[in-house]
Amino acid sequence: MGKYFGTDGFRGEANRNLTADHAYKIGRFLGWYYGELKRQNGDDTPARIVIGKDTRRSSYMFEYTLVGGLVASGADAYLLHVTTTPSVAYVARVDEFDCGIMISASHNPYYDNGIKLINGNGEKMDEGTISLIEAYLDGEVELFGEKYSEVPYAHKEKIGRTVDYVSGRNRYVGYLISLGMYSFKGVKVALDCANGSSWNIAKSVFDALGAKTYVINADPNGTNINNNAGSTHIEGLQKYVVEEGMDVGFAYDGDADRCLCVDEKGQVVDGDAILYVYGRYMKERGKLVTNTVVTTVMSNFGLYKAFDEQGIGYAKTAVGDKYVYEYMQKNGCRIGGEQSGHIIFSKYASTGDGILTSLKMMEVMMARKKTMSQLTEDLHIYPQVLVNVRVQDKAVAQADPDVQAAVQKVADELGDTGRILVRESGTEPLIRVMVEAETHDICQKYVDDVVNVINEKEKTR
Structure with a gap:
């Protein structure tokens, strides 16, 4: 991870850690850099960069400042408006943009925001390009044999333009509909849109495929994204599914690159269970290329035991769908994801896509003529407790000798009956x-044993 960009973009509280000035400078650099790459290859056309945003109040501010930087550097900015992260990745790839930008802090509270960068292949931006952006943000970048503290402005007819590109978002919706292999006619489906990016997309997809679609948390006001809603607050959807007699429910996060399911009994079907259900479905049909499902170190013991019983291989990566995708690309795997609901179907998408995930789970239900609870009944998940501890410096806190000793003590006592991950x-x-x-x-x-040690050590810093 870099100074500004983490595993999922440059994220922070709007106008504190992540400011409008940051966005402007990122736009300035990207607009110039991609234009210069073209010029050095004999192409004098402007860089083309596509932008989407979620429903946070600050997303408009970052959109306008990014666009200001892009066009000032000579790039053309194409606006998808409120849309999902996977739609930006899809449009960037299919319409041959130089890169894509998504303005979102995903599942974070409304006052946070983020800038996610996507390359022309619809994948998360490479570390090399991100390092250049960070160097420019810090005042100087060395490129093409020169040092730049400021990149050149465009002048006269070279100044970029802004293009309304809602048609790109609409084609993404059409693409999702085209992936529906079965009619959902008569199936009562509940969708929790987290008052976020999926609020005006998900229902139209399910309606087009014939479902009886019921939607909650699809009334964004700029400050209610993820507020007791969506995949990080799934209890609302659980209650709704049971009380209203739904056949299944799907919950997305703020930018809809995650999906969690709720079965007809109100039980949560998390990312591990999704990997199990669809991985097994692929295996049964001879579609599980390399016979490997890609997981992260956060996946549950029970998932691996279930895979062993089904003869399904698995790989473990660092946490982050970026690392899952990198492994999948390098090794030719077709499905991978995280417990949190980032699921990647590499045949259809280059990033996690919540709506696509829900369609794929519906496909298994329809093909196997089973309820969601029946599809997951052979998966036995180990109990798991996860606690987040706020610290001043993550690296210092984790490297503390007393903390490491506490972690090792737990690992020794658990032996092969469980595990600890910090x-x-x-x-x-x-x-x-x-x-x-x-x-x-x-x-x-x-x-508790480990958290108590971390908290005690924080008091002394």
């Missing part, structure tokens, strides 16, 4: 402490 958040000043064991009480005890 890691830094990629997006927030948090240390995440997670324990899996045979009972919830055992998990809680060992998590």
Whole structure:
């Protein structure tokens, strides 16, 4: 991770850690850099950069300042307006943009925001380009044999333009609909749109495929995104599914690159369970290329036991859908994801896509003529407790000898009956402490043991 950009973009509280000035400078650099790359290859056309945003109040501010920087550097900015992260990735790839930008802090509260960068292949931006942006933000970047403290402005007819590109978003919706292999006619589906990016997209997709679609949390006002809604507050959807007699429910996060499911009994089907259901479905049909499902170190013991029983191989990466995708690309894998609901279907998308994930889960239900609870009944998840501890410096906190000793003590006592994982958040000043064991009480005890040490050490810093 760099100074500004973490595992999922440049994220922080709007106008504190992440300011309008940051956005302007990022736009200035990207507009000039991609234009210069073209010029050096004999192409004098302006850089083309596509932008989407979520429903946060500050997203408009960042959109306008990014666009100001882009066009000042000579790039043309294409606006998708409020849309999902995966739609930006799709449009960037299909319409051959030089890069894409998504303005969102995903599942964070409304007062945070973020700038996610996507390359022309619809993938998360490479570290090399991000390092150049960070150097420019810090005052000087060396490129093309020169040092720049400020990149050149465009003049006269070279100044860029802004293009309304809502048609790109609409084609993405059409693409999702085209992936529906079965009619959903008669199926009662509940969607929790988190008052975020999916609020005006998800329902239209399910309606087009024939579902009886019921939507909650689809009334964004700029400050209610993720507020007791969506995949990080799924209890509202659980209640709704049971009380209203839904067949299944799907919850998205703020930018809709995540999806969690709720079965007809109101039970949560998380990312691990999604990987199990669809990985098994692919295996049964001979579609699981390389016979490998890609997971992260946060996936549950129970998932791996279930995969072993089905003869399905698996890989483990660092946390972050970026790392999952990199492994999938390098090794030719077709499905991977995170417990949090970032699921990547590499045949259809280059990033996690919540709406696509929900369509794929519907496909298994329709193909197998089973309820969601029946599809997951052979998966037995170990109890897991995860606690986030706010710290001043993540690296210092995790490297503390007393903290490491406490973690090792828990690992030794658990042996092969469970595990402990302590890691830094990629997006927030948090240390995440997670324990899996045979009972919830055992998990809680060992998590508390480590968290208490971290908190005591923080008091001395």
